[in-house]
Amino acid sequence: MSNFSAPDFLKQLKWRYATKQFDASKKIPQDLWEALEDSLILTPSSFGLQPWHFFVIENLELREKLQAHSWGQAQVTECSHFLVLASRRSVGEEEIDQFLKHSAKLRGEEIESLTPYRDMMSGFIGHMDESQKAQWAKLQTYIALGQLMTSAATLGIDACPMEGIDANEYDALLGLPEKGLKTSVACALGYRAESDKYASAAKVRFEKDQLLTRL
Amino acid sequence: MSNFSAPDFLKQLKWRYATKQFDASKKIPQDLWEALEDSLILTPSSFGLQPWHFFVIENLELREKLQAHSWGQAQVTECSHFLVLASRRSVGEEEIDQFLKHSAKLRGEEIESLTPYRDMMSGFIGHMDESQKAQWAKLQTYIALGQLMTSAATLGIDACPMEGIDANEYDALLGLPEKGLKTSVACALGYRAESDKYASAAKVRFEKDQLLTRL
Numbered sequence: 448m449s450n451f452s453a454p455d456f457l458k459q460l461k462w463r464y465a466t467k468q469f470d471a472s473k474k475i476p477q478d479l480w481e482a483l484e485d486s487l488i489l490t491p492s493s494f495g496l497q498p499w500h501f502f503v504i505e506n507l508e509l510r511e512k513l514q515a516h517s518w519g520q521a522q523v524t525e526c527s528h529f530l531v532l533a534s535r536r537s538v539g540e541e542e543i544d545q546f547l548k549h550s551a552k553l554r555g556e557e558i559e560s561l562t563p564y565r566d567m568m569s570g571f572i573g574h575m576d577e578s579q580k581a582q583w584a585k586l587q588t589y590i591a592l593g594q595l596m597t598s599a600a601t602l603g604i605d606a607c608p609m610e611g612i613d614a615n616e617y618d619a620l621l622g623l624p625e626k627g628l629k630t631s632v633a634c635a636l637g638y639r640a641e642s643d644k645y646a647s648a649a650k651v652r653f654e655k656d657q658l659l660t661r662l
Numbered sequence: 663m664s665n666f667s668a669p670d671f672l673k674q675l676k677w678r679y680a681t682k683q684f685d686a687s688k689k690i691p692q693d694l695w696e697a698l699e700d701s702l703i704l705t706p707s708s709f710g711l712q713p714w715h716f717f718v719i720e721n722l723e724l725r726e727k728l729q730a731h732s733w734g735q736a737q738v739t740e741c742s743h744f745l746v747l748a749s750r751r752s753v754g755e756e757e758i759d760q761f762l763k764h765s766a767k768l769r770g771e772e773i774e775s776l777t778p779y780r781d782m783m784s785g786f787i788g789h790m791d792e793s794q795k796a797q798w799a800k801l802q803t804y805i806a807l808g809q810l811m812t813s814a815a816t817l818g819i820d821a822c823p824m825e826g827i828d829a830n831e832y833d834a835l836l837g838l839p840e841k842g843l844k845t846s847v848a849c850a851l852g853y854r855a856e857s858d859k860y861a862s863a864a865k866v867r868f869e870k871d872q873l874l875t876r877l
Contacts, residue, residue, distance in 0.1 A: 460700070497868055597809045608805075651710050
């Protein structure tokens with residue numbers, strides 16, 4: 448069920464673009480920002496394990512330090528809200544336990560009743576080596592990035608996803624290794640500057656028949 | 663700019679869940695399905711390179727074969743539309759050229775004017791070995807998965823993302839290696855069955871202060 452019309456929704460997806468210049472004077476209103484935070488938290492993940500942590504960088508001095516490790520891109524300091532998506536360096540029995548305990552509490556279930564689910568998760572994750580686990584966790588953060596950008600577009604907020612960042616330097620500045628986290632990707636959010644010429648450039652997508660096949 | 667209200671939108675994100683039982687008799691109407699295809703095509707990707715291909719599996723016999731390599735999960739055959747997201751096995755100068763040619767055509771630009779952009783992409787991608795390129799392409803498909811699930815929820819369509827599939831067997835059944843593609847992840851889409859007890863289970867997410875930090 449939905450009250451949203453498909454044409455209106457697609458209009459939002461077409462309106463979005465990777466914003467190069469933000470209007471530094473325009474801030475995302477608190478209620479809309481909280482909605483974006485909620486959409487991040489609500490992001491689906493494999494088994495529901497949520498192997499991530501999100502950092503909202505408000506401090507301008509810290510943003511300037513991060514900018515130095517982001518090819519100097521202006522978005523880091525000019526956007527309204529700068530977000531760093533981090534993934535867990537590893538996922539193991541401890542994280543599974545923590546998740547199941549939380550799940551049992553929320554759903555009023557006995558944790559023992561979740562044993563088959565635990566076994567399934569342990570089996571899936573136990574098959575991966577450390578590097579694969581980190582990679583798997585990173586993949587999940589890209590679902591969050593996707594949900595975030597779609598949510599922002601739906602709510603009329605501009606965004607610029609940023610892969611061109613030095614993850615190791617970000618890690619050091621944010622103290623992530625000691626938290627068991629690593630920088631995955633960043634996203635600048637706010638409102639486009641009127642002077643951003645990319646706003647009016649034609650969107651470049653391959654034709655549907657080049658990207659999609661029905662079998 | 664947007665006519666969508668944040669509370670209404672969040673209601674849709676809370677309404678969604680990983681659907682375990684689809685009502686096989688309910689098909690997604692053509693106009694809504696086309697909107698989901700459009701949202702896939704519109705997904706943002708790094709540099710806009712779109713290193714992906716999407717397969718809509720309509721043939722029931724093929725779905726049954728895929729199901730055998732999906733832990734037998736019922737969603738594969740019971741959902742309205744079954745989608746396989748594939749990523750490019752590698753990305754190199756050829757893909758960059760193809761993209762720039764398309765971009766220049768759409769925007770009415772001289773391809774030579776895009777040289778600085780080409781150099782930036784070549785530099786970024788040239789730094790990666792083959793395995794990193796494949797991994798980078800796979801990450802992009804997870805943005806598409808995120809945008810797809812958010813789009814489906816917004817339009818009132820149920821979905822179940824599926825990582826628990828045997829990608830090599832999928833590759834073989836879909837003939838992907840010879841197309842330079844590999845299976846990344848799948849997603850079943852349609853409408854929940856009334857009997858799916860997971861529809862009413864409390865959503866399990868960690869608290870916001872466990873997942874998000876403001877700095």
